[in-house]
Amino acid sequence: MSHSRTFSTASKDGHIAHANLKQSHHQGPIRNVVPAAADYDTSHTIEARKYLRTYGLTPPAVDTFENQNKRALAILNSKKTPIEKYQYLSILRSTNVHLFYRLLAENVKELTPLIYTPTVGEACQRWSELYTQPEGMYLSFSDRGHLHTVIQNWPHHDVEITVVTDGSRILGLGDLGIDGMGIPVGKLSLYTACAGIHPLKTLPLCLDLGTSNKEKREDPLYMGSRRDKVTPEEEKEFLDELMAALTERWPGIVIQYEDFKNPFPSLERYQETYTMFNDDIQGTGAVILGGFINAVKQSGTAPKDQRAVFLGAGSAGVGVAKQLTQFFMQEGLSEEEAKKRFWLVDSQGLVALDRGKLADHKQYFARDDNDGKQYKSLEEVVEYVKPTILMGLSTIGGAFTPKILERMAELNDRPVIFPLSNPSSKSECTFEEAIKHTKGKCLFASGSPFPTLKHDGKDLVPGQGNNMYVFPGIGLGAILSKSVSVTQNMIYASAEALSTSLLDNEIKENWLYPDIRRIRDVSVVVTHGVIRQAQKDHVDRELALRHLSDEELTEYIRNRMYDPHTEVERVNEEIRELAEHVIGSPVEAKGGAKRGVASRPGTGSGA
Numbered sequence: 001m002s003h004s005r006t007f008s009t010a011s012k013d014g015h016i017a018h019a020n021l022k023q024s025h026h027q028g029p030i031r032n033v034v035p036a037a038a039d040y041d042t043s044h045t046i047e048a049r050k051y052l053r054t055y056g057l058t059p060p061a062v063d064t065f066e067n068q069n070k071r072a073l074a075i076l077n078s079k080k081t082p083i084e085k086y087q088y089l090s091i092l093r094s095t096n097v098h099l100f101y102r103l104l105a106e107n108v109k110e111l112t113p114l115i116y117t118p119t120v121g122e123a124c125q126r127w128s129e130l131y132t133q134p135e136g137m138y139l140s141f142s143d144r145g146h147l148h149t150v151i152q153n154w155p156h157h158d159v160e161i162t163v164v165t166d167g168s169r170i171l172g173l174g175d176l177g178i179d180g181m182g183i184p185v186g187k188l189s190l191y192t193a194c195a196g197i198h199p200l201k202t203l204p205l206c207l208d209l210g211t212s213n214k215e216k217r218e219d220p221l222y223m224g225s226r227r228d229k230v231t232p233e234e235e236k237e238f239l240d241e242l243m244a245a246l247t248e249r250w251p252g253i254v255i256q257y258e259d260f261k262n263p264f265p266s267l268e269r270y271q272e273t274y275t276m277f278n279d280d281i282q283g284t285g286a287v288i289l290g291g292f293i294n295a296v297k298q299s300g301t302a303p304k305d306q307r308a309v310f311l312g313a314g315s316a317g318v319g320v321a322k323q324l325t326q327f328f329m330q331e332g333l334s335e336e337e338a339k340k341r342f343w344l345v346d347s348q349g350l351v352a353l354d355r356g357k358l359a360d361h362k363q364y365f366a367r368d369d370n371d372g373k374q375y376k377s378l379e380e381v382v383e384y385v386k387p388t389i390l391m392g393l394s395t396i397g398g399a400f401t402p403k404i405l406e407r408m409a410e411l412n413d414r415p416v417i418f419p420l421s422n423p424s425s426k427s428e429c430t431f432e433e434a435i436k437h438t439k440g441k442c443l444f445a446s447g448s449p450f451p452t453l454k455h456d457g458k459d460l461v462p463g464q465g466n467n468m469y470v471f472p473g474i475g476l477g478a479i480l481s482k483s484v485s486v487t488q489n490m491i492y493a494s495a496e497a498l499s500t501s502l503l504d505n506e507i508k509e510n511w512l513y514p515d516i517r518r519i520r521d522v523s524v525v526v527t528h529g530v531i532r533q534a535q536k537d538h539v540d541r542e543l544a545l546r547h548l549s550d551e552e553l554t555e556y557i558r559n560r561m562y563d564p565h566t567e568v569e570r571v572n573e574e575i576r577e578l579a580e581h582v583i584g585s586p587v588e589a590k591g592g593a594k595r596g597v598a599s600r601p602g603t604g605s606g607a
């Protein structure tokens, strides 16, 4: 059969079949936005190209995965700076989406810092300056009253998850307004890479609710509205409309809130009525708890004897402290005893009841036993509390000074040091500083990645308390179980599952978190834990999953995960079958993508 015949037959009669195919892949019309790029994959067969009407629009040869990878990695390596690499990877995601995810799966450790923290921090700071292409949806305050209509413009019909920010607290970099779009884009890339949520089913969403950042507002290149930040009341009304509009278009959509300056009111308002969670409060709490459970085992100090000083009492600080409180209670402490294990410090010093008016979210952990003394600096608080644990969620780079680190090492055999602020420039200390000033004694995890170090002839690997260990599994668990809400128990279950996901060799090496290259496998374990908890909490609607054994559920999760290594083949195959159906005779394969990737570290067996 000649190509032209296949082409003309398919284009004439194939119209309905084409629509069916599109529907079965949940794609919308081909448009110049990220996911439609799937159609332009250079490893599509000739038949597939004709069917998708991309024939002639890509170079004639059918590429192998090996060649695609080789070319892409060579181009990537030729870029000199992280931001240039970030830009190249964004273009790749927009023009050859499955290749982007194959590269990410095979090089997750090397590429995550380029598509997420720390590089995404610079990308957001310069978003309007570097803007080249649409990568998500922007909704403005001036669109209120019409959000439902605007949302119809998103060209993909089967969105399962969205990450939404208003850009008002991007990492530790402050209010960046709509330039915060890099965060939803980056986090959703991780949802796809780690938990196999199909890229076409993700929606990066950035709200243009004004910005308190005067520099942005006055920057001629800034691409958001130039108004000041809307009031909390206006924000609430806008979010009410948004939540309704999103769920109306995509019933059951999972909505992840991210990097809002004050995320507590929206979490409280929506967590029981929508399938939503806040990653900065809840995901951070879970990921730190997951590593902390392992740190407690290794430190040898019982939960009742732990004393935790937190620098930073914002969404992440309070979220983590609450999650650890729940853990201490599970370990037998009363709520009052558990709560008393925490001393939170903010920009004014120790958070204490006698300090004057406190923000609502700080009340719970406010101390009432400081005998009227106001402890202003972290050093003073460390001296007063003599902590076993030091957490940093303050956005203040270098706040864990050599003196403080040395003191932690004097006080403890194995001090827990977690400088969690992002990006790397905001980390309260580096891995090298922590090792040097505690003489290698500390149990360490940071928010952004640090390189491995040699100490006393041994290679020391830093833990990374990166939320990507949990949020993809929380999201996928909620999607697959069709949960009506994301309960606090489901979040807790994600942390417990994470803590059990270390392999024997990782435990032997005293790691707190599993090797990031196994992230797909870890996400399966987390998803499993989240689904089982959804069932216990009776918020699941996919009741059939209740009848699966643990092995069957694991298999089910793996089978539901998008695998960029098999996706092109799958589409090629489906087109072949459709063409056969429409044309009435089999279409011969004229070559196509060979998987040809012998080992795929980090991808699990999600095919």
Ligand SMILES: NC(=O)c1ccc[n+]([C@@H]2O[C@H](COP(=O)([O-])OP(=O)(O)OC[C@H]3O[C@@H](n4cnc5c(N)ncnc54)[C@H](O)[C@@H]3O)[C@@H](O)[C@H]2O)c1
Binding pocket: 169, 170, 171, 172, 173, 261, 279, 280, 284, 287, 311, 312, 313, 314, 315, 316, 317, 345, 346, 347, 348, 392, 393, 394, 395, 396, 420, 421, 422, 423, 426, 446, 447, 448, 465, 466, 467
């Ligand atoms: N897993 C992770 O690594 C992870 C997850 C979430 C957030 N974070 C990071 O945590 C940081 C905080 O995030 P957030 O959402 O809580 O922000 P936030 O703005 O809600 O809170 C910041 C807190 O730091 C305090 N602070 C500011 N300056 C201080 C100073 N000089 N001394 C002491 N405290 C000071 C503020 O008072 C506030 O309590 C960010 O850098 C973010 O990137 C990391």
Ligand SMILES: O=C(O)C[C@H](O)C(=O)O
Binding pocket: 117, 170, 171, 172, 259, 279, 280, 421, 422, 447, 465, 466, 467, 468
């Ligand atoms: O996802 C992370 O680990 C980053 C976090 O959400 C942050 O705001 O810094």
Ligand SMILES: [Mg+2]
Binding pocket: 171, 258, 259, 279, 280
């Ligand atoms: Mg965040």
